[in-house]
Amino acid sequence: MRSMRRLTGILLTSVALLALLAPVALAQNSGEGTYGETNDKVVTNAGFILIAFFPTFILLMSLLQWRLDKRKDAKKKAAKIAGGDDRWKGGW
Numbered sequence: 001m002r003s004m005r006r007l008t009g010i011l012l013t014s015v016a017l018l019a020l021l022a023p024v025a026l027a028q029n030s031g032e033g034t035y036g037e038t039n040d041k042v043v044t045n046a047g048f049i050l051i052a053f054f055p056t057f058i059l060l061m062s063l064l065q066w067r068l069d070k071r072k073d074a075k076k077k078a079a080k081i082a083g084g085d086d087r088w089k090g091g092w
Contacts, residue, residue: 035042
């Protein structure tokens with residue numbers, strides 16, 4: 001119980017410290033960010049990159065899940081053909 005309170009206190013302190021120090025790390029007098037001066041073309045291109053990224057990411061993750069499900073089904077089928085697990089054969 002005591003260690004949980006300590007962990008909670010440490011986590012809250014760390015989050016507060018990071019939240020307070022993050023803006024200072026990237027601050028400049030000119031008001032520009034780390035990229036530099038932005039204009040409409042830069043913002044538009046960033047939007048197009050996001051539009052392309054998310055459907056591509058969803059497609060790739062769906063293909064990965066499909067392949068993993070295919071492997072799982074093949075393993076289940078092979079186990080069923082092999083006779084299943086010996087623990088479940090027999091009675092008491």
